[in-house]
Amino acid sequence: MFDQASIEKFEQIATPFYYYDMELLGHTVDTLADLARKYDVNVHYAVKANVEKRILETVSSRGIGADCVSGNEVRRALECGFPADRTVFAGVGKSDREIYEAMNAGIEAFNCESLHEIYVINAMAAAFGLRARVAARINPNIDAHTHQYVTTGLFENKFGIAHHEFDTLAELLGRCGNIDFTGLHFHIGSQITEVGSVFALEAERVGEIVTYFEDKGLHVGSVDFGGGLGVDYEAPDASPVAPFETWFRTITGSYCRRPGQSLHFEPGRSVVAQCGTLVTRVLFVKSGETKNFLILDAGMNDLIRPALYGAYHKIENLSSCFRKGFSEMQAYDVVGPVCESSDVWGQGRLLPLSVRGDLMAIRSAGAYGQVMASRYNLRDFAPAVFSDELDSAPCYTDYFSMPASHPERSRGYVD
Ligand SMILES: Cc1ncc(COP(=O)(O)O)c(C=O)c1O
Known part of the structure; x- marks a missing residue:
């Protein structure tokens, strides 16, 4: 390499x-943007994976949207060229200031992780005379077969709204007059390498949950499958670009998209790791x-x-x-x-x-x-x-920042 x-x-x-290969990043995001067009899906780069300005500018320049988890991330994404109407904001604990600023910026959607959050966003929208677009993040109770600290879609996880609250959620959305419900959001974990099986399972489960809310009379205009696509840490040169196509094909092939419904993906690691x-x-x-x-x-x-x-x-x-x-x-x-x-x-x-x-x-x-x-x-x-x-790039300027291999610096007894 x-x-x-x-x-x-x-x-x-x-x-x-940290050394960043900008040619590889450019090639990765070009591939991703081409595949997004081919499969007619929307991609939001999960900013949390890397917030370096040049990286964000490279990603946003390809027409990819942003997925943020803090007010500062939203601000950074907007500064680096991501349009507000392609920026989504997730996270279990958004502060009032973060909510207000993102609402004021006109972001595409708040991915809300609790009923309480939806309630507060609705109240704040009323108080400030604004409207907010809201998607509900659902916990689909799926095992992502990955590390316990990066699995997020299982029962009793702090992320997302649990099954026993689905009825209350539908009822709450029906009576919140200051928000526009956009759809459902999911994210089951990170560094998922069993792409075919795990994401097919996610797509099937998502299909059932969408049907459930449709039966309650809600229009689910968008479905966001989150991120999680894994990369090859063992052989980075053998697989410099993650298997985006398998991911999109698996999900679009296993999920029955409703007419006019938009599908969204939030890759983070798979865009920038390699x-x-x-x-x-x-x-x-x-x-x-x-x-x-x-x-x-x-x-x-x-x-x-x-x-x-x-x-x-x-x-x-x-x-x-x-x-x-x-x-x-x-x-x-x-x-x-x-x-x-x-x-x-x-x-x-x-x-x-x-x-x-x-x-x-x-x-x-x-x-x-x-x-x-x-x-x-x-x-x-x-x-x-x-x-x-x-x-x-800044070169070393003095003895101490000089590489230890420099002839002027002691190399010790080992060599
Ligand atoms: C809601 C959400 N979307 C997307 C991602 C990005 O995941 P990954 O970097 O595994 O693609 C995360 C990661 O934690 C997340 O929490």
């Missing part, structure tokens, strides 16, 4: 940093009792997914490409510098013999990476570097 010129440029930049890489360096190599450790200068504060979910990210040694001759392979526990035992990038990873200063790539880091970074241990945020701005 990385050519020699890029890696040579990486050598000049202080690590860690274009992002966390570029880091080996600080130290250490032998434990039974294993070898590679200690990197990027940690769980930069990318929390492995520590939070035990998530897998492929790790590559970029510097080893330039070493002459056969590169011996070695198993390493690759860890970060943060003072937590869970700050581990991977255990027993087979990598070329690695030395202090080697550039390492933590792949598929574009989604839920930079957005979840923190300053834990008072560490600095890793900045973003874009492939089409590599030539103007």
Whole structure:
């Protein structure tokens, strides 16, 4: 994935940093936009996955809408070119200010997650003399066969409106005079890889729920299937673009679309994961009792997914490409510098013999990476570097930001 010129440029930049391949992102969103037209569906990029301005501008430039979960996300989406009437706003706990600002901006719909929220939005619309478009997020009670922390559509989950409240919901929508009911919204979980089976199940269940509300006399003008399409973390170069077509084909093939009804999708991870890489360096190599450790200068504060979910990210040694001759392979526990035992990038990873200063790539880091970074241990945020701005990326300026591989900097005894 990385050519020699890029890696040579990486050598000049202080690590860690997030590198975004803008060509791959452009290709991914072009593919997505073409397929949306082919299957006659609406796509809203789930902004939460990555909020970098250049990424949002690239996505919005292809006519894709936005799916937001906070007032700040709505504001950022609008600033980055997403039209208000293609921006939806979900989330279980919207504040009054967030509701007011989004209503005032004229967003496409509030995806409401409780009856209480619908009630409050209706009351606020009346108080401010505005109207609000509202979709009801339903909990369809489906097992997404994914990690427990990213499954959202099962019983007793905080997301969405549960089955026992369906009748009250229909009755409430009938008497809220200041909102326009647009349709139903679903989202069953994230990193779903059993695309054919899980999404077919979602589509069938959604069909039953739509029928239920139609029978109650509601017009369901739109159905939003949420996001959740998984990506290939094990082999990012083999599948740089997620299987959008299988996703759209599965759902449109399994759901009976009503005449005039619009269908919506909210991919986040699948749009941006593969274009992002966390570029880091080996600080130290250490032998434990039974294993070898590679200690990197990027940690769980930069990318929390492995520590939070035990998530897998492929790790590559970029510097080893330039070493002459056969590169011996070695198993390493690759860890970060943060003072937590869970700050581990991977255990027993087979990598070329690695030395202090080697550039390492933590792949598929574009989604839920930079957005979840923190300053834990008072560490600095890793900045973003874009492939089409590599030539103007800030180079190291002093001894301490100089790569450890630089001849002027001590490389230690290991090499
Ligand atoms: C309502 C909603 N839509 C879309 C998404 C995006 O999911 P993914 O990144 O898995 O596509 C999420 C993720 O949490 C979500 O909660």
